[in-house]
């Protein structure tokens with residue numbers, strides 16, 4: 651008797667495809683901290699609000715530099731890197 655069901659094409663397979671698409675490498679942020687002038691433009695540009703001007707750190711130029719407080723929340727949009735006038739931030743996926 652024929653069932654009409656094709657093996658390997660059920661919803662379980664569809665879900666696993668969607669899940670594997672969602673899984674991506676986490677974004678990686680790199681700051682040239684010693685060159686940062688602490689202007690805060692990147693902080694304002696970040697849609698996830700995960701950048702701040704470090705209250706503790708002072709760099710070689712005597713400025714409080716920008717830093718990321720939750721890299722796992724970064725969506726790698728690169729708005730921060732685009733906004734920075736001194737190309738301090740590198741965003742990699």
Ligand code: SF4
Pocket residue numbers: 677679695696697698699700701718723724725726727728729730731741
């Ligand atoms: S890449 Fe986008 S989300 Fe990530 S820190 Fe920069 S502005 Fe924020």
Ligand code: SF4
Pocket residue numbers: 685686687688689690691692693715716733734735736737738739
């Ligand atoms: S925009 Fe650039 S120079 Fe200004 S705080 Fe951010 S990283 Fe530093």
